Amino acid sequence: MKKKLLKQLKIAIVISTFVFSTVLTGCAELQSLLPGAKQEATEVLSYRTLDKIKESGKINIGVLSNDAVVEKADIEGLNYGYDEYLAKRLAEDLGVDVNLVPCDPSKRLDYLNKGTVDIMLANYTVTEERSELVDFSLPFKKVSLGLLSPTDHVVSKLSRADKEAPLILVKGTRAEEYMEENFPNVELKKYNNNKEVLAALEKNKKASWLEDAITVIGYSINNDNYVVSKISIGDPEVIAPAVAKGNSSLLQWLDEEMKKLGEEKFFHKAYDETIGKVLGKDYEDALVIEADPYEAKD
Numbered sequence: 001m002k003k004k005l006l007k008q009l010k011i012a013i014v015i016s017t018f019v020f021s022t023v024l025t026g027c028a029e030l031q032s033l034l035p036g037a038k039q040e041a042t043e044v045l046s047y048r049t050l051d052k053i054k055e056s057g058k059i060n061i062g063v064l065s066n067d068a069v070v071e072k073a074d075i076e077g078l079n080y081g082y083d084e085y086l087a088k089r090l091a092e093d094l095g096v097d098v099n100l101v102p103c104d105p106s107k108r109l110d111y112l113n114k115g116t117v118d119i120m121l122a123n124y125t126v127t128e129e130r131s132e133l134v135d136f137s138l139p140f141k142k143v144s145l146g147l148l149s150p151t152d153h154v155v156s157k158l159s160r161a162d163k164e165a166p167l168i169l170v171k172g173t174r175a176e177e178y179m180e181e182n183f184p185n186v187e188l189k190k191y192n193n194n195k196e197v198l199a200a201l202e203k204n205k206k207a208s209w210l211e212d213a214i215t216v217i218g219y220s221i222n223n224d225n226y227v228v229s230k231i232s233i234g235d236p237e238v239i240a241p242a243v244a245k246g247n248s249s250l251l252q253w254l255d256e257e258m259k260k261l262g263e264e265k266f267f268h269k270a271y272d273e274t275i276g277k278v279l280g281k282d283y284e285d286a287l288v289i290e291a292d293p294y295e296a297k298d
Helices: 001-034 050-056 084-094 105-113 174-182 194-203 215-220 246-262 264-275
Strands: 058-066 071-074 078-083 097-104 132-138 141-150 167-170 186-190 210-211 225-237 240-243
Touching: 050 058, 050 246, 058 084, 058 105, 071 264, 078 084, 084 097, 084 246, 084 264, 097 105, 105 240, 141 174, 141 215, 167 174, 167 194, 174 186, 174 210, 174 225, 186 194, 210 215, 215 225, 240 246, 246 264
Parallel strands: 058 097, 167 186, 167 210
Antiparallel strands: 071 078, 132 240, 141 210, 141 225
């Protein structure tokens, strides 16, 4: 009889322990869903800290994947652009090798979140929405949108695009965001990169292209069949390097580095060695920012 009672008692203890632990687990799971709940410290980070990058001896920096029309200039036979010029200097000052990672504009956020790149350049325009998803350093370039049209079919109003003469742009760019914010009813033709856009322009001679003004200006310089029909669309904005949200050690180093480069007028030199070879001096002062945090707020 005693053995039977003891066996029943053990079973009851096991059941009680299971129920109690299940309740605790459920409470913990419920608590984790509440606003402001702390996440487990074991959560895997997708980015590399400054120390990890130094330990590896290499930094991964995102640059545009396409043949960027203006961003590239031939230097000693190399396809070498403005962002690449900056990327190489960042790696040099950090004391590591650089791995340039080509990426389409639509993949920039994914590449940062997944840790594919440590720093994203790739002509990344600073916006309020993007600042909630990534951490931007100090700016080094001003930017506005421009509209490129065929000389025999000039379009000056973004709202006049139609199926016969479509407005084309690259996915994930400021051009796409601007159209969605201001002209949501205009039908757009969207492509992954500038290379696809250029193919679309060849196919449809009436199409217009909305893009970074400097890019379309550069394209028009080399193509007599096109003209920049509208420039400085929307408010002027700035471009800055970005790191994954929360990567404070890398951001702090990058901020100090950008200040130092600004003091030595590095970005004017970068312009002269890359974009300036295509556009000349006319646009330099309108484009270049020497990593000035106050100028970025203007």
